[in-house]
Every structure is written in C-alpha cells, then in structure tokens.
Amino acid sequence: MTDWTIGIIGGSGLYAIDALEDAAWRDVETPWGAPSDQILFGRIGDVHLRFLPRHGRGHRIPPSEVNARANIDALKRAGCTDLLAVSSIGSLREELEPGRFVVVDQFIDRTVGRPASFFGTGLVAHVSMAEPVCPRLSAFAAEAIKAAGGTMAKDATYLAMEGPQFSTRAESMMYRQWGADVIGMTAMPEARLAREAELPYALVGMVTDYDCWREEAGFVEVAEVIEQMTVNGTIARRLIETFARALPAGRTASPLDRVLDHAIITPSSARDPVLAAKLDAVAGRVLRP
Template identity: 65%
Template sequence: MAGWTIGIIGGSGLYDVDGIEDGEWVACESPWGAPSDDCFVGWVGPVRVVFLPRHGRGHRIGPSELNARANIDVLKRLGVTDILAVSSVGSLVEDRPPGSFTIADQFIDRTKGRASSFFGSGMVAHVSMADPVCPRLSALAADAARAGGAQTHVGGTYLAMEGPQFSTRAESHLYRSWGCHIIGMTAMPEAKLAREAELPYALVGMVTDYDCWREGEEAVDVAQVIAQLSANAAKARAMVMHLLRALPAERPASPIDACLDTALITAPHARDPNLLAKLDAVAGRALGK
C-alpha cells in the first residue's frame, strides 16, 4: 500500500497550519482555471501534507466565486490521496453551540450556478453521492477533534447555501424543518468534485453562530463570526495535527479510490479529446484503463 498525502482545505479562519515541516508554497496550474491560492506542501512525520486556503490568504475570494474545480484538480495533481475539509458554519440546532465541531455525513445542496462537475458533453459520468463522505477519514477526524479539545458531534446534515448573504429567518426555519444541523456556503460543489476526482473526503464544520432562527436573539453578523473564528481556528489546528500524527503507517485502500470505474458512461469512440485532456489528473486512472 502507498502512504498518505493529506490535502487540507482550510476555511474561514484557518489560513495556515502550524507544525508542517520542510514546507514551501507551491504554485500549481490547472486546466480548470486559477485555484484559490498556492498550496503549502510539507511533512508531519511520514505524512505528506498539502494545505490549500479555500478563500486564499487574506480571505480574498467569496464563496460564490470559489473555483472549486481548480482547487480539487490541483490537489489531485500534487498527489493528494485524501481530503480533510475544514469549514466555518452556522448551527441550526440548539445542542451544537458556537465553538463546537460537527463531522458532517450528509449534504443538501442549495447553491446556484456553480460549476459542479468535471464531466459534461463529450465525457459523461455519474458518481454516487448517496454517502458523500469517507467514513474512515471522518472517524479519524472526530477522534482528532476531541483530542484537540473541541466539543464534537459525529454525523449531521450540512445545508450548503449560495451566499454571500446570510439566511433569511424563513430560510433558517425551513432548513431546520428539513432536519439540517449546520449551514455553510462552501462544501458544495467541493464534496461532489472530490468524489469525481476519486478522493476520499471528510468535512469538519466549526460552528461560529446560531444563524438567525433563535427567537429574541440578534441575527448572525460578520463581527460575531470573527469573534468566534480565533478560538475555533486554534482547536482546528490542534485537530489537524492530532489526525496527521494518528494516521496508520500504511494507507488502506478505499472504494472511493476507484469510484469512476462504475461512473463513466460515454462510449470511448464518442469521447471529446479536448475534455479528456482536461481530465488527465482527476480521471486519468479510470480513463487510461
């Protein structure tokens, strides 16, 4: 079995990770456009780490303008085997307060107009998203979050909204009625694209606020979010280091590593060579068979 290369996508407040050794910022081009930033590549013990700040250093890019295809593509090009995504979220339930972490296991996608697939006319594929996260990586993340001092909830549905505006009260109550636990603006289409790139994916939601559903309480604003970010980021950095140091020496194979084997549908003679060229990193293994 090959070793691990863990891709870490840092969300709001997590713009770097302490403890990565022999690290350097590495530029990587993508046929899907510009990624959010260069990637910081280094080591934690025997584990190779590739860190990408989702919004760019300095938080330059809004949620609707993120080029998620380029971000996932460059992680794949840099040899990432598994992705740990860290995101700031709002809570839609009372028992997941600000400062707590949720290890999401389901998503509802309410985003609009975002490029959500690497595939299309000339090379069609349909991956399963029934179980959208990697259970083994999510379990490791849960253990690491607890070890890092975070109140941790295992499992939960993440409502991905468009943004950049926060929810209306009616929307917040609607999402609660659907059984959603947390709400954010960035996990979709990121999780879908990770699956298309055959990358096991886990998402840790760091709660900053209660959105706007609580009666008699002020609605969320940026000042409230920023006030919670620093404490969350410290626990997130601790979580990341605990996870990296707890990984088994050898990376076991995952069914997600080969999920495109049952997803490609376009006949070989009908495939668009221009699209195939863009898919060289994310789908090269399956297309080369």
C-alpha cells in the same frame, strides 16, 4: 514516510498549519483555471500534507467565486490521496453551540450557478453521492477533534447555501424543518468534485453562530463570527496536527478510490478529446488507454 498524502482545505479561520515541517508554497496549474492560492507542501511527522486556503490568503475570494474545480484538480495533481476539509458553519440546532466542532456526514445542496462536475458534453459520468463522505476519514477526524480538546458532534447534515449573504429567518427555520443541522456556503460542489476525482473526503465544521432561526436572538453579526473563528482556528490547527500524527502508517484503501470504474457512460469512440485531456489528473486512471 506513510502512504498517505492528505490535502487540507482550510476554510474561514484556518489559513495556516503551525506544525507543518519542510513547508513551501508552490504553484499548481490546472486546466480549470487558477486555484484559490498556491498550495503549501509539507509534512507532519511521516505524513505528507498539502494545504490550500479555500478563500485564498487574506480571505480574498467570496464563496460563490471559489473555483472548486481548480482546487480539487490542483490537490489531485499535488499527489493527494485523501482530503480533509475544515469550514466555518452556522448552527441550526440548539445543542450545536458556537465553538463546537461537527463531523458532517450528509449534505443538502442549495447552491446555484457553480460548476458542479468535471464531466460534461462529450464525456458523461455519474458517480453516487448517496454517502457523500469517507467514513474512515471522518472517524479519524472525530478522534482528532477529541484529542485536540474540542467539543465534538458527528453525523450532521450540512445545508450548502449560495451566499454571500446570511439566511433570512424564514429560510433558516425552513432548513431546520428539512432536517439540516448546520449551514455553510462552501462544501458544495467541493464534496461532489472530490468524489469525481476519486479523493475520499471528510468535512469538519466549526460552529461560529446560530444562524437566525432563534427568534428571541439577534441576527448574525460578522464581528461575533470573526471572534469565534479565531478561537476555533486555534483548535483546528491542533486538530490537523493530531489527525496527521494518528494516521496508521499504511493507508487503508477506500472504495471511493475507484468510483469511476463504472461511472463513465460515454464510450471511448465518442469522447470529446479536449475534455478528456482536461481530465488527465481527475480521471486519468480510467481514461488512459
């Protein structure tokens, strides 16, 4: 087997991985509550995979109620070394048409009211989010999209909105002026929490619609989004298989593996033991004596 254990976070349209071998759904408990679903353990060839449907099987959980802390903690406990997230997104650019796959490299976070950190009062840490995704993982994902037959764009800025409603036209046009390329409801605080958990993270977005900035076009229709999601999901499943089979046998180290080395400010003598205990999976590497 390889040194990789890849966590796959499946968004709207991706609820299964056809190529998974030795597949078994397992419960993973976390001190942050229940994750969105059980985690599907398995492998593709020599690569271990852990699959978690972000909205739960049957798409039961709306974006603002996804327990991202529990999801990331559970994937860490399940042995993941890296995370590949796949999400349905809207396009804010004419050239990013429905059906295109987009490798995200930056975020604008407009979510509110979602717990965005594992740390807090009694144990304070600050990690850098200047470059919020793992470049080596994103490069592997880009190659896998092409090999799976998808049309691909990269280096996109993702605007994370609260939802569950779609944008107003004024908001959609403003986001374009800010420089955002695509829009979605789930990548934040997911990417922030992955960084705190020292899990290199990459995000592939699957365009389903043009949001509502095109004044000559109508607004987003859920039926059209679902239809495009179905098409995108077929390619996404091929993408994941291709991605896993193409990984080098030896996992290449990432600087993101050790982002907590100098991130924790609270000295050990002042740390809240209850919070420290909750961080056993996320930050145990640096918190253990």
